[in-house]
Amino acid sequence: MSGAIRLIPSGFSLIDKNWGGIYRGGSYVVLGPRKSGRTLLGLQFALEAAKGAEVCVFFTLMRPKDLMIQAASINFDIQSYMNQNLIIVVRIAPPTDIDDLYNPDDYLVEYLNDIITVVNQYHPTRIIFDELTPFIGFRNLDYLKDAFLHTLETIEEKDITSLFVIGEPATQRAQSIVDIVTNYVTAVIQLKKTDKSEDRYHGGQVVITPNVGHTEGRFTTTYQIVPNKGVTVELVPELRETSDYTFTPINQRRFDQTKIDLPSEPYAFSNIYNYNDFLLILNNQIALYKSTGQTFNLVSFKLDHSAQMKGLVTIQQLQNAVRLSTNKKDKICLIENKVIVLLVRGNTKSVMDLTVSFQNNLPNQDIRYINTVSELISIFNLEVDDKVENAENMMDLIITAENSASENYLPLSRYNS
Numbered sequence: 001m002s003g004a005i006r007l008i009p010s011g012f013s014l015i016d017k018n019w020g021g022i023y024r025g026g027s028y029v030v031l032g033p034r035k036s037g038r039t040l041l042g043l044q045f046a047l048e049a050a051k052g053a054e055v056c057v058f059f060t061l062m063r064p065k066d067l068m069i070q071a072a073s074i075n076f077d078i079q080s081y082m083n084q085n086l087i088i089v090v091r092i093a094p095p096t097d098i099d100d101l102y103n104p105d106d107y108l109v110e111y112l113n114d115i116i117t118v119v120n121q122y123h124p125t126r127i128i129f130d131e132l133t134p135f136i137g138f139r140n141l142d143y144l145k146d147a148f149l150h151t152l153e154t155i156e157e158k159d160i161t162s163l164f165v166i167g168e169p170a171t172q173r174a175q176s177i178v179d180i181v182t183n184y185v186t187a188v189i190q191l192k193k194t195d196k197s198e199d200r201y202h203g204g205q206v207v208i209t210p211n212v213g214h215t216e217g218r219f220t221t222t223y224q225i226v227p228n229k230g231v232t233v234e235l236v237p238e239l240r241e242t243s244d245y246t247f248t249p250i251n252q253r254r255f256d257q258t259k260i261d262l263p264s265e266p267y268a269f270s271n272i273y274n275y276n277d278f279l280l281i282l283n284n285q286i287a288l289y290k291s292t293g294q295t296f297n298l299v300s301f302k303l304d305h306s307a308q309m310k311g312l313v314t315i316q317q318l319q320n321a322v323r324l325s326t327n328k329k330d331k332i333c334l335i336e337n338k339v340i341v342l343l344v345r346g347n348t349k350s351v352m353d354l355t356v357s358f359q360n361n362l363p364n365q366d367i368r369y370i371n372t373v374s375e376l377i378s379i380f381n382l383e384v385d386d387k388v389e390n391a392e393n394m395m396d397l398i399i400t401a402e403n404s405a406s407e408n409y410l411p412l413s414r415y416n417s
Contacts, residue, residue: 011048014233019214025159027152029182032191033168037231042128043071044230045163050081054125057088057118064280074230085287088122091277094134105143111135112151121288131165136177145180186212271332278333282391289384297346298382300398301339302409307376317363325357351381355415374413
């Protein structure tokens with residue numbers, strides 16, 4: 001960790017008042033069951049960064065609109081900060097169906113490595129990962145420890161403050177996984193939800209427990225989730241009450257078996273996104289280009305309607321061929337009869353490599369079939385430049401190219417010649 005270590009505001013009053021804030025370059029975990037306010041705490045953490053003109057990367061499994069609604073509930077206009085490139089939202093598809101892989105742990109490690117890749121792209125001062133639970137379901141716990149420590153130390157060396165959201169475990173194995181993560185971070189924020197239907201503002205008990213520094217020690221109090229405020233310990237007076245709940249240290253707890261956020265099996269990766277999510281990712285990539293000059297390409301594969309009518313290839317088969325031809329970091333979107341690919345590190349060679357690989361992944365490799373469908377599949381390559389304003393602008397260019405009399409879309413046969 002470079003430079004002087006100092007405290008910065010967290011956005012959560014319990015921490016800021018009792019610890020004086022969080023450490024620049026420190027790492028923190030929010031641990032709790034669903035609906036306990038974990039995501040809101042992450043948004044408060046991000047809002048505090050944005051108000052200080054810091055760049056914050058927010059990894060999320062949520063749909064962009066849902067995240068915006070959550071943010072709006074605490075008077076956080078996240079879109080305005082995104083437009084200023086202060087909040088970078090990165091939607092992560094949860095892993096699914098990787099049990100058949102020879103070593104699923106190797107696949108999960110790639111997700112942890114991707115955090116470092118994104119950090120190197122955007123150079124944030126804070127990151128929030130909401131939530132990490134699906135990506136730490138390792139079979140080999142020693143492998144998890146090494147991979148997580150590598151990710152953590154790489155982030156900390158860049159003086160980036162991190163917040164990881166993890167679901168409260170319900171099994172002994174899930175507890176072992178969570179213990180590995182919580183044992184190596186700077187501090188843990190534990191949320192224990194209570195369910196009282198008569199309360200206007202639900203909440204529960206919050207415990208902040210330091211592992212390193214924060215010599216003021218552990219604090220326990222009641223919290224509520226209040227509209228326009230989020231997670232707060234400044235309770236509404238008529239709802240303040242005493243509680244006989246006592247906190248048991250993480251490594252000594254037994255959990256209610258009905259509460260489980262950690263899946264027993266890992267999930268698999270998908271780089272296919274709906275239109276709105278794809279626009280969000282594309283806007284982030286444009287912001288990266290404008291700040292660092294890192295170019296990228298948008299490649300559109302268009303299927304002639306006659307190809308489906310003749311039973312030669314369907315749009316789903318086209319999409320699958322594109323998916324098999326891309327890297328995990330590339331993003332795919334299906335729009336009517338077109339499959340759009342965002343090559344995050346695109347150039348002329350990578351586009352050519354993509355089209356060659358795509359042809360090799362078509363459903364039939366008979367030369368007569370290839371020659372026929374190569375006339376019915378056309379390609380348009382668009383490289384980002386200074387004229388591009390936003391994602392909608394780039395997508396409009398693709399539509400314009402389709403309707404233009406000029407030959408912007410070239411048949412696959414001619415593109416590879």
